[in-house]
Amino acid sequence: MTIRTSTLLRRLERLVPVYEGGSAAKKRQLLLDLAKRRFADAETLLRFHESLCFLRAYPDDRETLEVVERLLAGFRRRGDLRRHRENLVDTGIAGTPIEYSFYWATARWLARRWAGNLSINWAEFEGADTFEQLLPLLTTHSETPALDEMGYAAREWVARLKAPGESDAAFLIRLYERISADDFWQERLFESLETPIRISPGPDTPSRTLARYPIKPFHFQKRTLSRVRPDLAKAVGRPPERVRPLPPGEGGKIIDLAREAMVTRSRDLDVFANADRRDVRLVDCGGGLQFACNGVLPERRLLLESVYGFLSLKNGVPIGYVLASALFNSSEIAYNVFETFRGAEAGYVYGRVLSMIHHLFGSDSFSIDPYQLGHENEEGLASGAWWFYYKFGFRPQDPQVRRVAREELRRMKADPRHRSSRATLKRLVVAPLFWHLRNERTDVLGRFPLSKIGLRISDYLARRFGGKRKDGLTTCSTEAAELLGLRSMRGFSSGERLAWRRWSPLILILPGVAEWSGQERRDLVRVVRAKGGRRESDFVAKFDRHRKLRRALITLAKRRSS
Secondary structure (H helix, E strand, O other): OOOOHHHHHHHHHHHOOOOOOOHHHHHHHHHHHHHOOOOOOHHHHHHHHHHHHHHHHOOOOHHHHHHHHHHHHOHHHOHHHHHHHHHHOOOOOOOOOEEEOOOHHHHHHHHHHHHHHEEEOHHHOOOHHHHHHHHHHHOOHHHHHHHHHOOOOHHHHHHHHOOOOOOHHHHHHHHHHOOOOOHHHHHHHHHHOOOOEEEOOOOOOOOOOOOOOOOOOOOOOOOOOOOOOOOHHHHHHOOOOEEEEOOHHHHHHHHHHHHHHHHOOOOOOHHHHOEEEEEEEEEEOOOOEEEEEEEEOHHHOOOOOEEEEEEEEEOOEEEEEEEEEEEOOEEEEEEEEOHHHOOOOHHHHHHHHHHHHHHHHOOOEEEEOHHHHOOOOHHHHHOOHHHHHHHHOOEEOOHHHHHHHHHHHHHHHHOOOOOOOHHHHHHHOOOOEEEEOOOOOOOOOOOOOHHHHHHHHHHHHHHHOHHHHHHHHHHHHHHHHHHHOOOOOOOOOHHHHHHHHHHHHHHHHOOOHHHOOHHHHHHHHHHHHHHOOOOHHHHHHHHHHOHHHHHHHHHHHHOOOO
16 A cells, blocks of 8 residues: 655654654655655645755764765756746745845845846836836936837836846846945945845755755764753853864855855845955854854944854754844844754754854853844744743843733743743833843943944034035044054055044044053054954954943943933
């Protein structure tokens, strides 16, 4: 009697996270049996694909790995995949299309790599009319007689204006690249239209099916994955096994892998889109778990806190990502595990995340932004992220949230089966959560009002320069150099010069800076240079050591706005 395909698939899914009692041989047999089947619908084919991806990251042994690798390598050639292709849009499976309104940096990267595979989804392009109005700014003056008089729609204009054989999406991206404006203006103009781009599948277009980074030695899973939450204090105290800086060429490869991990999940992150290949490190936590850590280009860095992106890898397979901002010996963290790998060892991995960030940035206080908890974020709300962090020891500071939490804990004590309703979760996720390795303090990200520093700078520039504030930065740069005893910027890189220009008004309004010692002012120069240097984490270390600078910023934030 032939066993139904759906029955075999359910057996495999139940067995995938099990690593005891001869499970490896059973998995291999199920995989080989299912590989011969043709799936009747897209959903079951996707489930089979996800089981393969999970086992590529967490294989039992080399024999199982070889079977999984072979099936994934041939997945795009499956007949049922071709049949269900349009129902598998945005799954990231090799051989299927992707549609998304990508950020400017990602769109340019895609156009450089896969220009012939890109097209505009005109049916979903709500900004087409606005784009048509912008055409005179994007084309040449000699074409204006036609643009002024002819009543073509945006799609028709693009078809006429692009080169033979040039895709409409690649043409549009190249138009924006050649606008007489800096990259930030190009970005704002492009992203304001939210152009939906379709990536048609090709032999090497981004996919989740084949995404991996080479790893040695390979780690095979010998026992069932632990779902126990570690003690965070102990986890943070255990440093990574190794942190290895990567040369720019290798850094570029791993940044591409991070970008592809986002593209294939219809996501886009600034920290990967604008990553700096000179600032990439591979953090090895043992057991096949690694984090590819990257900083951002100097021109894309924030004024104060430093932001780093981490692609989480298990045996080289992307399983999630982390965003971490650092300042004041504290970090705000966004932790995401891709859906395929949720529930595997999320608690253990999170412990390694905090350990890594503590090691890299010296952070001993950690915060979670409300968005990550579920505020205006359906995915975070549905996952119950607030309770995930609460059980780790994170606590709210907001009095109203604390009251809601106490009420829920009383209900849970009275009825262990009680689960927070959606309405209750919405009341819990409106404020950050915090966890402190040492003493609780208020000068941490999530509580320190960085926005007030920006307001003080705006007040200063408004008083002195008004609408000429950009010209005023030149004046501020000169005056800040005189104030700190900086005689020349010879030897400054372009990034360091940019950081100096951006920081100069802040330097001028720092309380008491004129009374600092010569050494303290020279150290401030080093802090600013580090903000534009090769590795922004150097800025974090220098900033956090400069006690007078930290105290001055706190004083500045407390001042009343003019």
